[in-house]
Amino acid sequence: MIYDLIIVGGGPGGVAAGVYAARKKIKTLLITNEFGGQSNVSADIQNWIGTRTISGFDFTKALEDHLRAQEDVEIIDDDSVGSVKREAEGLTVATKGGKAFKTKTVLIASGGRRRKLGIPGEAELNGRGVFYCSTCDAPVMRGKSVAVVGGGNAGLEAVVDLLPYAGKIYLLVRSDLLKGDPVNQEKTEQSAKVEVIFNALAQEILGEGMVSSLRYLDKKTDEKKELEVQGVFVEIGSEPNSDFMGDLVRLNEKKEIVVDPKTQAASLPGIWAAGDVTDGLYKQNNISAGDAVKAVLNIYDFLKGN
């Protein structure tokens, strides 16, 4: 049995694709290990168009519900794609759970994941004081000293999430500027708990079993300094979930899938991509959904031989 389309991912991109593909009667399989995408853990989404405010939890439910209401979309919701290969007869998608499927086209909407610092101690102390999701983990830092690494919106929002809990918050910024929205910058400036450290390069996370300190380099003076903290929140952006593609399609230097912005087609015929996994300039739920719809309409034309 050969599918017309396999969609990789269950975030706003994957789900938008699934809904449109079903309505176009394209024989579709969607594979995801989880719905909702990166916004699943968001406390409050205020910019999903048509909705003034929605929690990540409800956003995920709404997406899943809309997809499941469609007829003729097969869904695997507890597995993830391990590889995509081109064979003589078409494309083969294999999952980490050991299943394999043949298909005429593939739409990659696998999104992104939190970028890691890549410094000593980070992997060992993951979950033991090193965190990547402040909405998830700020509440366990009651009364503690924490460091947030990252001067963009993610970093500033993490500081805001930590304000009701932490005793002291150090915000480490690599440059000499905060890059996040002015609204977020104001909130961090208003609290006496927050100390912003500019020109700081995080170098090592230390601790026996749990985080006890963070070492950083002061780029201006070239001095190595150490902060006594029980938590380190890493908020330095995201990286694309493109590893499973190997070298099947062209990736840019950030390992994002390069796509034609008019059609979302990737470099190999038969493969499209949408959302955070692509080289699109802006990473937003609304954009992922829009680009996924574009991709499906182009896939529909391709399948019809237009």
Place this chain on the structure above:
Amino acid sequence: MIKIYTTPTCVYCKMAKEYFGKNNLAFEEHDVSKDEASLNEMVAKSHQMGVPVIDVNGTIVVGFDKGAIESALGTGK
């Protein structure tokens, strides 16, 4: 007996509780953002600070891991 250690903003905690509800599994919830003794208990059991931590009759599951929960309950596929 199922014990789940949670915080109010934790989405996977909500998903776990929903899962228990759907499967008629009784559970005891401990909010570790308010209760320091529970936080210490959770850290001692799981050797880490992330939530949720689910104690299924002594088997500790970190995160909402359906497979591990079902294994611990003896209801796995």
